[in-house]
Amino acid sequence: MTSSLKEQISRRTSEIEEIIYAYLPPVEGQQKTVMAAMDYTYKAGGKRLRPMLMEETYKSFGGTDRGLIEPFMAAIEMIHTYSLIHDDLPALDNDDTRRGKPTAHVVFGEDMAILAGDALLNYAFETAAKAFRGEAEDITVARAFRILAEKPGIYGMIGGQVIDVENTGKAISLDTLMTIHRLKTAALIECAMMIGAILAGADHESVAKVEKIANRVGLAFQIQDDILDVTSTEDVLGKPVGSDEKNEKVTYVSLKGLDQASRDVESYTEEAIGYYDSLNLDNEFLRNLLLSLTSRKK
Amino acid sequence: MTSSLKEQISRRTSEIEEIIYAYLPPVEGQQKTVMAAMDYTYKAGGKRLRPMLMEETYKSFGGTDRGLIEPFMAAIEMIHTYSLIHDDLPALDNDDTRRGKPTAHVVFGEDMAILAGDALLNYAFETAAKAFRGEAEDITVARAFRILAEKPGIYGMIGGQVIDVENTGKAISLDTLMTIHRLKTAALIECAMMIGAILAGADHESVAKVEKIANRVGLAFQIQDDILDVTSTEDVLGKPVGSDEKNEKVTYVSLKGLDQASRDVESYTEEAIGYYDSLNLDNEFLRNLLLSLTSRKK
Numbered sequence: 001m002t003s004s005l006k007e008q009i010s011r012r013t014s015e016i017e018e019i020i021y022a023y024l025p026p027v028e029g030q031q032k033t034v035m036a037a038m039d040y041t042y043k044a045g046g047k048r049l050r051p052m053l054m055e056e057t058y059k060s061f062g063g064t065d066r067g068l069i070e071p072f073m074a075a076i077e078m079i080h081t082y083s084l085i086h087d088d089l090p091a092l093d094n095d096d097t098r099r100g101k102p103t104a105h106v107v108f109g110e111d112m113a114i115l116a117g118d119a120l121l122n123y124a125f126e127t128a129a130k131a132f133r134g135e136a137e138d139i140t141v142a143r144a145f146r147i148l149a150e151k152p153g154i155y156g157m158i159g160g161q162v163i164d165v166e167n168t169g170k171a172i173s174l175d176t177l178m179t180i181h182r183l184k185t186a187a188l189i190e191c192a193m194m195i196g197a198i199l200a201g202a203d204h205e206s207v208a209k210v211e212k213i214a215n216r217v218g219l220a221f222q223i224q225d226d227i228l229d230v231t232s233t234e235d236v237l238g239k240p241v242g243s244d245e246k247n248e249k250v251t252y253v254s255l256k257g258l259d260q261a262s263r264d265v266e267s268y269t270e271e272a273i274g275y276y277d278s279l280n281l282d283n284e285f286l287r288n289l290l291l292s293l294t295s296r297k298k
Numbered sequence: 299m300t301s302s303l304k305e306q307i308s309r310r311t312s313e314i315e316e317i318i319y320a321y322l323p324p325v326e327g328q329q330k331t332v333m334a335a336m337d338y339t340y341k342a343g344g345k346r347l348r349p350m351l352m353e354e355t356y357k358s359f360g361g362t363d364r365g366l367i368e369p370f371m372a373a374i375e376m377i378h379t380y381s382l383i384h385d386d387l388p389a390l391d392n393d394d395t396r397r398g399k400p401t402a403h404v405v406f407g408e409d410m411a412i413l414a415g416d417a418l419l420n421y422a423f424e425t426a427a428k429a430f431r432g433e434a435e436d437i438t439v440a441r442a443f444r445i446l447a448e449k450p451g452i453y454g455m456i457g458g459q460v461i462d463v464e465n466t467g468k469a470i471s472l473d474t475l476m477t478i479h480r481l482k483t484a485a486l487i488e489c490a491m492m493i494g495a496i497l498a499g500a501d502h503e504s505v506a507k508v509e510k511i512a513n514r515v516g517l518a519f520q521i522q523d524d525i526l527d528v529t530s531t532e533d534v535l536g537k538p539v540g541s542d543e544k545n546e547k548v549t550y551v552s553l554k555g556l557d558q559a560s561r562d563v564e565s566y567t568e569e570a571i572g573y574y575d576s577l578n579l580d581n582e583f584l585r586n587l588l589l590s591l592t593s594r595k596k
Contacts, residue, residue, distance in 0.1 A: 025452055030477065034460040086416060091408035110389035114412065115460050118384060119452045121416065125423050126447035132440040142430035142440060149424040154323055154417045162332040162413050179328065
C-alpha cells in the first residue's frame with residue numbers, strides 16, 4: 001500500500017468514526033453498564049472497512065443524502081461489533097484480547113457481554129430505522145433494510161459462524177471452508193456495498209455486480225486473514241497470531257499452502273476489480289481501497 | 299377464566315402456532331444444529347400471547363392483510379424466544395429447565411444457545427422485512443418496523459434485563475422494580491399491540507391509547523408472574539417456582555405483599571380495560587383476553 005493511500009484510509013477512518021460514534025447510545029441511565037460495554041467495543045479501533053465500503057459505494061452511484069447513508073453506516077459497524085463480542089465469549093472462541101485490549105467479557109463480565117452483543121445487534125436495526133421518514137423513499141430504504149437483515153443472519157454471517165464452530169478441530173473440505181468464509185466474512189462486505197448502491201438508487205443489475213465485487217473482496221480479505229495469522233506478529237496485527245493453529249482450525253493456508261493462498265487473494269481481488277471497472281464508476285479511492293486488500297499487513 | 303374463554307385461547311394458540319411456525323427456517327443444511335436449537339425453543343410452548351395480542355389488535359382496527367400481519371406475528375415471538383434462550387444461559391439466570399423441558403444450552407450446548415439467540419433476534423427482522431413489498435404501503439410497514447426495533451432494545455426489553463441483572467441481590471426501590479417490569483415485560487406487549495394497530499392503519503392518537511392499554515396489561519402480567527412464583531407449583535406453572543427467592547430478587551410481592559400485589563394487578567387491568575373501552579373496538583375476545591390476565595394461573 002502506498003503511504004498516500006494509507007494516509008487517505010486513515011483520514012477516512014477518523015471521519016467515519018466521528019459519524020458513526022454519534023449514533024451510539026450515550027453511556028448513562030440505569031442501563032449504563034451495558035452501554036459502556038457497547039461503547040468500549042465499538043470504539044476499540046479497526047479500519048471501519050464496512051462503513052467505508054458502504055459510503056464509497058453510495059457516493060460512487062451518486063448518493064448525496066447523509067440522513068440516509070449514515071444510519072446504515074453506523075448500523076453495519078454495530079452488527080460487526082456485536083459479532084466480535086459474542087465470538088470472543090468463553091463458550092465460543094474464548095479470546096481474552098482483541099486489538100491489544102481486553103475483550104468485553106473480561107472487562108464487563110460475561111453477562112454484560114452477552115447483553116451488550118444483543119443490544120448492539122438490536123440497536124443496529126433501531127439505528128437504520130432512523131432512515132425511514134414516512135415518505136416515498138421509504139420504499140428504497142426498505143430494500144436496504146432487507147439486505148441489512150439477510151446478510152448478517154442465519155443464511156449469512158451467523159450461519160458462517162455456526163458452521164465454523166461446528167467444524168473446529170475437524171478435517172473439513174475446501175468446499176466447507178469456502179462456505180464459512182463466504183458466509184462469515186464476505187456476507188457482511190456484500191451487505192455494506194449493496195446497501196450503498198441500493199440507497200443511491202442503483203438498478204438491480206448494478207447491485208448484483210456490486211454483490212460480486214464485495215463477495216470476491218470478502219473472500220480475498222478472509223484468506224488474507226488466514227495468511228496473516230501465520231505470517232504476522234501480535235505487535236503488527238494487534239491481536240494474537242497463531243490462534244487458528246491453537247484452535248485446531250483448518251484454514252485456507254493449511255489446505256492450499258501459503259503461496260497458493262497469496263495467489264488466490266490476488267486473483268479474487270483482480271476479479272473484483274474487473275467487475276468494478278465494468279461499472280464505470282469514477283472513484284479512484286474505492287478502487288485503490290479494494291486493491292489494497294491484497295497487500296494488507298493487518 | 300371461564301372454560302369457554304380458556305378453550306377460545308387454546309384454539310387461537312394452536313392457530314397462531316400454525317401461522318408462525320411456517321416462518322421458521324427449516325432444520326437443514328450445514329447450519330442445522332443452530333436451526334434445531336431455534337426450532338426447539340420456538341416450539342416449546344406458551345400461550346403465544348404477544349402474536350395473539352398483535353393479531354387481535356390488528357383485526358380490531360379493521361386489518362385484513364395476512365401478508366402484512368403474519369410476518370410481524372412470527373417476528374415478535376422470535377424476539378421473545380431469543381430473550382428466553384439468552385436469559386436462561388449460565389452467565390445470566392442459569393436456568394436448566396423452562397416449561398418442564400431442558401433449556402437450549404442444556405440440549406445444544408452454550409455456544410449453540412448463544413448463536414441460536416443471535417440468529418432468532420436477527421431472523422425476527424429478516425422475517426418482518428418480508429412485509430415490505432416495494433409499494434406505497436411500505437411507509438406503514440416502516441412505522442411498524444421502528445416499533446419492532448425500539449421496544450425490544452436497549453431502551454426497552456434488553457434495557458430491563460440489564461437493570462434486572464445489575465440489581466440482583468440488591469435492595470432495590472419500587473421505582474427501579476417498576477422500571478424493570480415496564481421495560482422487561484410491558485415493552486414487548488406494547489410492541490405487539492402497537493404494531494397491530496399501526497399495520498391496520500390506526501391514527502397516532504389511537505396507537506398512543508393502545509400503547510397505554512398494553513403498558514398496563516404488561517405490568518399486570520409481570521406482577522402476576524411475581525405472584526405465581528410464590529403461590530403456584532412447578533406442576534401447574536410448567537417451570538420451577540421460588541426462583542425469585544433463590545436468586546435473591548426483590549419482587550413486587552416482596553415489596554408490597556401478596557394482597558396488595560393482587561389488588562394492583564386488578565387495578566392495572568381495569569385501567570387497561572378503561573382505555574380499551576374508550577376506543578369502541580368491537581372485539582369481545584380481545585377484551586376478555588385482557589381481563590383474563592388478572593386471574594391467570596400460569
